[in-house]
Amino acid sequence: MKLQVEGLNSFYGPAHILFDVDLVVGPGEVVALLGRNGAGKSTTLRSIIGLVPRREGRIIFEDADITRRPTHEIVRRGLGYVPEDRRIFTELTVEENLMVGEQPPRGGVTRWTPGRLYQLFPNLGEMRGRLGGRMSGGEQQMLTIARTLMGNPSLILLDEPSEGLAPKIVEEMANAILAMKREGLSILLSEQNLHFAKSISDRAYIIESGRIRFGGAMHELEERPEIRDAYLAI
Numbered sequence: 001m002k003l004q005v006e007g008l009n010s011f012y013g014p015a016h017i018l019f020d021v022d023l024v025v026g027p028g029e030v031v032a033l034l035g036r037n038g039a040g041k042s043t044t045l046r047s048i049i050g051l052v053p054r055r056e057g058r059i060i061f062e063d064a065d066i067t068r069r070p071t072h073e074i075v076r077r078g079l080g081y082v083p084e085d086r087r088i089f090t091e092l093t094v095e096e097n098l099m100v101g102e103q104p105p106r107g108g109v110t111r112w113t114p115g116r117l118y119q120l121f122p123n124l125g126e127m128r129g130r131l132g133g134r135m136s137g138g139e140q141q142m143l144t145i146a147r148t149l150m151g152n153p154s155l156i157l158l159d160e161p162s163e164g165l166a167p168k169i170v171e172e173m174a175n176a177i178l179a180m181k182r183e184g185l186s187i188l189l190s191e192q193n194l195h196f197a198k199s200i201s202d203r204a205y206i207i208e209s210g211r212i213r214f215g216g217a218m219h220e221l222e223e224r225p226e227i228r229d230a231y232l233a234i
Contacts, residue, residue, distance in 0.1 A: 001024045001025065001026055001027075001060070002025050002026055002027050002029070002061070002062065002154065002155050002186040003023075003024065003025040003048070003059075003060070003061050003079075003155055003186065003188065004023075004024050004058075004059075004060040004061075005021055005022060005023045005024070005044075005048065005057070005058070005059050005060075006022055006057055006058040006059075006060070007020050007021075007022065007056070007057035007058065008020070008021040008022070008044070008047060008055060008056070008057035008058075008059065009021075009055065009056040009057055010043055010044075010047045010052045010054065010055040010056075010210075011052075011054040011055070012043075012052070012054075016210070017040055017043045017052075017210050018040050018043055018044060018047065018055075018210045019209075019210045019211045020057070020211070021040075021044060021057070021207070021210070021211070021212055022212060022215075023044075023188075023205050023212065023215065025155065025186050025187075025188050026186065027184070027186055028181060028184050028185070028186060029181075029186055029187075029202050029203065030177065030178075030181050030186075030187045030189070030200050030201045030202050031187070031188050031189070031201060031202065031203050031204065031205070032189055032190075032191050032197035032200075032201040032203070032204040032205070032218075033045075033188065033189065033190045033191070033204075033205050033207060034190075034191055034192070034194065034197060034204055034205065034206045034207070034231075034232060035190075035192070035206055035207040035208055035231065035232070036192065036208070036231070036232070037192070039207045039208050039209065039210070039231075040207045040208075040209070040210040040211075041159070041160075041190035041191075041207055042084060042159055042160070042190060043210075044190070044207065045081065045157045045159050045188070045190055047059075048079075048157060048188075049071055049074055049075070049079065049081040049157060050066070050069060050070055050071040050073075050074050051071055055067070061074070061077060061078075061079055061155070062077065062078065062154065064077065066079070075151065075153075076103070078106055078109065078151075078152070078153045078154040078155065079153060079154075079155055079156075079157070080148040080149070080151055080153030080155070080156035080157065081148065081156070081157045081159075082144050082145050082148050082156060082157065082158045082159060082161065083144075083159050084159040084160045084163065086137075086140045086141060086143075086144045087144065088132040088135075088140050088143050088144055088147070089132055090131065090132045090133030091131060091132070091133065092131070092132055093128065093129050093130060093131055093132070094124050094127055094128045094129070094130055094132065094135075094143055095114060095128045095129065097132055097143055097147050098114050098117065098143075098146060098147055098150050099114075099150070100147065100150075101147035101148060101149075101150035101151050102150045102151070103150070103151040103152055104152075105152055106152050106154065108154075109152050109153070109154045109184075110152070110183040110184060110185065111152055112146075112149040112150055112152055114128070114150075117146040117149060117150070120146070120149075120176055120179055120180070121142045121143075121145075121146055121172075121176060123139055123142060123172075124139070124142055124143060124146060127139070137164055137165065138165045138166060138169035138172075138173075141161065141165065141169075141173070142169075142172075142173070142176070145158070145161070145176070149180070153185070154184075154185065154186060155185070155186040155187070155188070156180075156185065156186075156187055156188075157188050157189070157190075158177075158187060158188070158189035158190070159189075159190050160190055160191060160192065161173055161177070161189055161191070162174075162191065162193045162196045163192070163193075170193070170196055173196075174196060174199050174200050177189075177200045178200055181200075189201075192232075194228070194232055197218075198218055198222075201218055202217070202218065203215070203216065203217050203218065204216070204217075204218055204221050206221075206227065206231045206232065208231045213227070213230075213231050214227050214231070
């Protein structure tokens with residue numbers, strides 16, 4: 001497995017947020033972590049990348065235990081993270097933002113360059129000299145993903161990639177994620193938009209109140225409307 005999470009419990013101060021979370025992501029697989037607001041999706045991703053200081057269980061990435069590793073070390077091992085709040089450098093241009101994320105090539109992993117990323121995200125190619133602060137929310141989201149890919153990861157965590165985006169941009173985002181998958185990249189994404197998740201994902205987990213309530217192929221979720229109604233319906 002590319003990523004394996006076993007018995008993950010996470011805490012913010014005294015508050016127990018995640019309860020014995022188990023999930024796996026295979027090579028070249030897109031896996032969706034679905035759930036309502038506050039279900040524990042973002043905390044799961046932040047725990048995997050090492051941004052939640054108190055956590056228990058095991059997190060295995062590329063056959064190495066990264067549970068106690070600091071975030072910068074986890075990233076250097078090839079695990080990328082795209083946060084929900086984007087965090088681009090608003091006073092830097094598109095091209096400069098990309099170069100901030102550059103890391104050396106990794107053996108057996110696609111090497112991303114600005115030129116390749118402009119093919120993946122044509123909008124960015126048309127505004128490579130524009131300041132990050134003068135971009136739309138959708139363009140900033142694309143830039144954040146592109147900057148993460150400049151680190152040449154083998155797996156990326158995407159936190160709510162479709163949230164707040166116009167339908168056309170959501171479609172472009174789905175196409176980009178499928179293109180990344182074709183390059184052999186593994187992806188774990190947190191998402192509320194079931195339609196978006198279905199269009200790109202091989203498998204899904206549903207989390208609710210910090211506990212995994214479902215895990216299986218997308219078609220299995222389609223065949224179980226009672227699960228969708230219980231944990232995903234607004």
